Amino acid sequence: MKHIESRANPLYKQLYKWQSSAGRRGEPALLDGLHLCEAWLASGRRPLHAIFDVDRIEHPAHVGLIRRLNAEQCVTMSGSLLRTLSSFDSDQGVIFVAQQPVFELPERLKEPVVLFDRIQDPGNVGTLLRTCAAAGIRRVLASPGTAALWSPKVLRSAQGAHFGLQMHEQVNLMDVLDRLDVALVATALDDAQDLFATHLPAKCAWVFGHEGQGVDAALLKRATLRVRIEHDPSVESLNVTAAAAICLFEQRRQLSTAA
Numbered sequence: 001m002k003h004i005e006s007r008a009n010p011l012y013k014q015l016y017k018w019q020s021s022a023g024r025r026g027e028p029a030l031l032d033g034l035h036l037c038e039a040w041l042a043s044g045r046r047p048l049h050a051i052f053d054v055d056r057i058e059h060p061a062h063v064g065l066i067r068r069l070n071a072e073q074c075v076t077m078s079g080s081l082l083r084t085l086s087s088f089d090s091d092q093g094v095i096f097v098a099q100q101p102v103f104e105l106p107e108r109l110k111e112p113v114v115l116f117d118r119i120q121d122p123g124n125v126g127t128l129l130r131t132c133a134a135a136g137i138r139r140v141l142a143s144p145g146t147a148a149l150w151s152p153k154v155l156r157s158a159q160g161a162h163f164g165l166q167m168h169e170q171v172n173l174m175d176v177l178d179r180l181d182v183a184l185v186a187t188a189l190d191d192a193q194d195l196f197a198t199h200l201p202a203k204c205a206w207v208f209g210h211e212g213q214g215v216d217a218a219l220l221k222r223a224t225l226r227v228r229i230e231h232d233p234s235v236e237s238l239n240v241t242a243a244a245a246i247c248l249f250e251q252r253r254q255l256s257t258a259a
Contacts, residue, residue, distance in 0.1 A: 001066075003054065004077040007084075011075065015051070018097060019085045023151030025169055031096040032086050032152060034061050039160030040098055041068055053079040053093035062094055087152035100150050103166040105141075110181045112137055114248075115173050115207040117215050118145035119240060124211065125149065126157020127241040133161035135248035141171045145210075173207070174218060180205050183224035186215045187243050192226040200251045201225075208244045 004012050021027050028048055031037055040047065050069050052062055054076040066074055083091055114132050119125050125147040132140055140149075147154055149167050177184060183204045207223070209215030214237075220226065229238060229246055238246070 001071050001074040001076060004075060004081065007081070011049075012077070012081070015049070015085055015097065019087070022087065023148030023154070025148075025150075026100065026102075028097050028099050029150040029155065030085060030087075030152065031098050031155060032088060033092045033156075034065075034094055036155060036160055037065060037094055037096045039163055040096055041065070042160075043163035045098065045101075045163070047073060047096035047098050049073060049075055049097040051075045051077065051082060051085065051095045051097070053077070053082050053091075055079055056093040059093065065094065088156070103139075103168060105168050105171070105176075105179075107179065108181050109139075109176070109179050109205065110203070111139060112182065112203045113139045113141060113205045114244075115171075115176070115205060115219075116140065116142040116146045117173060117207055117209040117219060118143055118213075119208065119210060120145065120147055121211060122147040122151055122153035123157045124239070124241050126154040126159075126161075128208065128244055129154070129158040129165060129167075130161040131241065131245045131248060133158075133164050135245075135252055137248070138164070139166045139168075141168045141173065141176060143173045144170050173216075174222075177219075177222050184219075184222060185225045185227065185247075186220050186223040187228065187247060188215065188220055188223075188226040189228055189237065192228040195227040195229050195247060195250055198225070198227055200227075200254055202255055204251075206244070206247060208240050208247075211240055 018028050019030055031040055050073050114137050149169055183201045185204045186207045207215050207219055
């Protein structure tokens with residue numbers, strides 16, 4: 001197991017560079033905290049480096065992680081040095097450096113998918129990824145303007161959902177529409193059917209849009225089906241994460257009822 005004592009260490013400099021570019025496509029991501037690290041290992045993957053607070057190396061949870069890793073993957077440093085690699089005020093004494101998986105977008109999309117159209121808030125994006133995974137979605141496509149899927153705040157909000165999804169960033173969603181072999185379903189406030197009175201397709205491509213502007217007009221125009229969620233008129237609209245959860249789980253409810 002290696003030990004880093006100062007910021008002058010070449011490996012520390014590389015780690016700090018990765019932390020500074022966290023979320024950039026193709027760059028390794030920093031998984032901050034015990035839960036994310038355990039979820040990464042549970043997905044069958046291994047980190048490039050596993051970094052531990054040297055003063056907490058005997059913590060039972062950390063010992064459990066170390067036993068599942070090779071010694072050359074493990075690095076220790078002081079807590080103060082480790083915190084310079086963390087994006088959060090509180091740390092749990094462990095960070096994994098993980099290579100972002102790269103998935104090829106199929107020529108034809110025949111499976112259920114979810115499209116993120118310019119969803120900017122990292123917390124919303126992370127929550128949406130978690131909701132997609134919970135609803136059984138396995139592929140997510142994100143347009144330019146969407147928060148970086150592997151950024152620290154998205155990772156924290158998603159709580160490990162990344163590791164069961166095939167994700168594609170910087171995707172021109174209009175171009176993708178020609179690859180769809182399933183219906184495109186969009187949420188909309190106008191010219192839309194009541195979600196709970198609509199028979200939803202068993203497989204579709206859901207598109208959820210920008211927090212303030214909603215789904216892009218060009219995408220709405222191409223939608224096979226547009227749905228709205230009826231709610232009390234005292235509220236103008238629902239948060240995109242709430243709307244997505246309602247839509248995806250209403251679809252699951254209909255499928256389970258029909259089975």
